[in-house]
Amino acid sequence: xxxxxxxxxxxxxxxxxxxxxxxxxxxxxxxxxxxxxxxxxxxxxxxxxxxxxxxxxxxxxxxxxxxxxxxxxxxxxxxxxxxxxxxxxxxxxxxxxxxxxxxx
Numbered sequence: 517x518x519x520x521x522x523x524x525x526x527x528x529x530x531x532x533x534x535x536x537x538x539x540x541x542x543x544x545x546x547x548x549x550x551x552x553x554x555x556x557x558x559x560x561x562x563x564x565x566x567x568x569x570x571x572x573x574x575x576x577x578x579x580x581x582x583x584x585x586x587x588x589x590x591x592x593x594x595x596x597x598x599x600x601x602x603x604x605x606x607x608x609x610x611x612x613x614x615x616x617x618x619x620x
Contacts (some may be wrong), residue, residue, distance in 0.1 A: 554591050
């Protein structure tokens with residue numbers, strides 16, 4: 517079964533494999549509506565990185581990369597592995613991440 521990103525999930529479901537490279541999977545406990553908003557925030561941040569690089573604006577690039585980090589952490593793709601966190605810790609991670617992204 518393919519993940520939404522098109523990769524094959526690993527046996528334990530903690531990673532997806534795309535073109536032979538292993539990436540941490542999104543936390544499956546994140547409700548789909550919230551995960552979709554986090555993915556929108558992530559893609560907007562990635563576009564901001566691209567634009568900052570084109571404009572050679574180091575400060576804008578730094579801010580945009582920080583937003584990418586926030587979104588990926590909220591999704592469970594970076595930071596403490598989601599399978600090592602309690603349900604409450606996981607919920608706190610995505611709720612705080614989304615709040616911070618909405619404020620910026």
